[in-house]
């Protein structure tokens with residue numbers, strides 16, 4: 001079976017990426033940092049193993065925020081057009097996030113979950129039947145200390 | 149009557165803005181350009197008379213996209229942290245938009261409509277009873 005191969009990039013085309021396979025999960029993140037940096041109700045991301053995400057063109061800029069874990073999230077964007085492209089959470093080295101709109105075709109992604117809904121603002125309404133988590137759901141939490 | 153003054157800025161604090169008064173309209177814009185640039189289902193934007201929006205600190209970068217009118221929309225963002233801040237459409241020189249999350253307190257903005265829902269991605273969640281416009285509705 002050949003695995004899915006998805007291309008993507010920023011609005012102006014200076015940065016291009018390639019993603020292999022299906023995402024581990026896809027979510028709208030409503031945390032305050034994601035709201036601020038996107039200019040939107042929530043960032044829309046898909047999680048992939050880092051080895052499945054490749055930068056094929058350009059040198060994007062990086063901006064680092066602090067996640068709830070206290071560890072860093074490195075957010076990659078195009079310095080020319082401002083498009084957000086990827087995120088690398090240090091707390092979860094097994095995942096890289098890719099902004100869904102960065103993909104040329106994201107139509108293979110359907111239902112998503114909403115996370116950090118505790119932070120939803122007065123101007124955001126999500127469907128009542130949407131799957132939602134007030135914080136980060138356990139199944140994407142880091143499994144640090146598992147052996148101790 | 150004193151007018152509301154709302155302060156705001158980007159995530160890293162290099163750019164600060166001030167907005168005077170109430171917005172003309174507030175929308176989630178699902179157009180393809182807004183999706184691509186925000187990394188989200190839609191940009192959350194509030195429209196104000198252009199003279200009511202001021203950059204009080206720092207100098208945003210600008211990137212033009214082409215609106216449906218064929219004229220340019222100049223998008224201003226922080227070059228350090230990527231936060232989108234202001235949009236200025238050439239087609240409507242009296243109006244500018246700000247991104248709602250750039251405001252320090254946006255709680256005076258309540259339920260807002262969805263525009264360009266014709267372009268909404270397959271994975272977008274819009275409540276059934278939300279106000280929706282397939283394209284850009286007339287202002288006012």
Ligand SMILES: [Zn+2]
Nearest residue numbers: 010012078081
């Ligand atoms: Zn770009």
Ligand SMILES: [Zn+2]
Nearest residue numbers: 029030031034
């Ligand atoms: Zn987030």
Ligand SMILES: [Zn+2]
Nearest residue numbers: 158160226229
């Ligand atoms: Zn900034």
Ligand SMILES: [Zn+2]
Nearest residue numbers: 177178179182
């Ligand atoms: Zn738009």
